Amino acid sequence: MRVRTLAVALLAGGLALTACGKEGGPGDTGTAPSQQVAADVKVDGSPTFDKIKARGRVIVGVKEDQPGLGYKDPTSGKFTGFDIEIAKLVAAKLGYGDDKIDYKAIPSAGREQALINGDVDYYVGTYTINNKRKEQVGFAGPYYTAGQDLLVKKDDNSITGPETLKGKKVCSVTGSTPIQKVKTDGLTEPENIVELQTYSLCVEQLEQGAVDAVTTDDAILKGYASQSPTTLKVVGKTFSTEPYGIGLPKEDKALRGKINDILDEAINGGAWEAAYKATLGVSGSDADKPVIERY
């Protein structure tokens, strides 16, 4: 009997403790613009769009762990960020409102396979366009141009760019392009390279002082910097060009053309800027409008 009382007390205590979540997560940045849903959209010869129509809902692949870009609030389960805004914008112009979008969080390493298998209709999540990937998937866009940058502690003035990394510990995600670049360009010694599972683990290491810099695309770093503006800063000297595109099934040229039209209209109209200002723009830095590259 006493054991049962103890178990009940522990359970109740546990529930009480977990209930005190903090209000408002890092996802709560600016107010997101609402999109007008288009009616009677036709995309001739697009198998993906036919699938969407038959299903009545859009399945969008996104990231869930990148504040400011694609971030899932652990308490409310809501997705926020620039990538999410772009995903919404595209869905609206295809005729599907917020309530008809299903987000599917897919990490970087699973993106190609998810598109090939048809698990998602399109993918918006810091997906760099390159020729090697074009052999497996299609890309619309770019909808944003990022570049590799460095995130350091606010009071650290010794790191001003890639050439000042020698002797410093640098962290990024296991096998990611930025850390492969640090390795091949010899920006720092091999024993100073730290590869962890997620960027947030790297940022934690940086805040603890276990590493001196976190490196990846500036868009991702800006997201973290805007979470802790008093302790972290982005160096602001990009040393690569990473055009972010919307990943699509490779053969679906019709949908690719349609999404390119949608993006073009958004960039030249005000929708792109509104989406940026509500999300990444909160960090205080501006971004250049990208130019759509059709192929």
Added chain:
Amino acid sequence: MDVLLDNLDLYGPGFLNTVELFLISAVGSLVLGTILAMLRVAPVPVMRAMGTAYVTIVRNTPLTLVFFFFALAFPALGIVTADTFGGSAASLFYTAALFALTLYTAAFVCEVVRAGINTVPVGQAEASRALGLTFGQMLGSVVLPQATRAVVPPMMSTMIALLKNTTIAAGFSVFQAGSISANLAERGENQLIGLLWVAGFFVVLVIPMTLLQRSLEKRWSIAR
């Protein structure tokens, strides 16, 4: 084939590191596990309690969690940091991986060895005591040699599990076979084929272990 040939710089060092991690932690966990098993059958209650406590706490704790402790928590608490290794973060993470794998596997090895000890008839221990052997002599020359023969198959399973468990180190800054697929994804290679190659090499690594098991079983088989 192209995926393999174009990325030999990943597969080669990746699997070499996997084998190295495996060999070191296999030796470590066999030694530590046997010592723990000896503790668990020792005549001194305190020693038995120590062995039991270790197995109870460590066995089947998620390995990722054990890795977290050694690779991230201990450095965060300042117990061991990169400075302990002359400022080399790589050595810190490598050592952390070895410790995590060794301590985790030792709990399983301990239980396997203890199961083996239990197969040896009590009469053997009583007879050696009657001959005037000490506890250590009894274990070392009478019981353990017989116990080891009985546990070759489950021990090899534990070792094969260890070999595959090494891939968890990929998430903790140790480059090995588990890191290959993440690197391939960024290079834009076909991952399904890339992963098939990784799986294939693991099978290749397991085959000699199975052969070793078979030959040991044959050589050590005795009429009972």
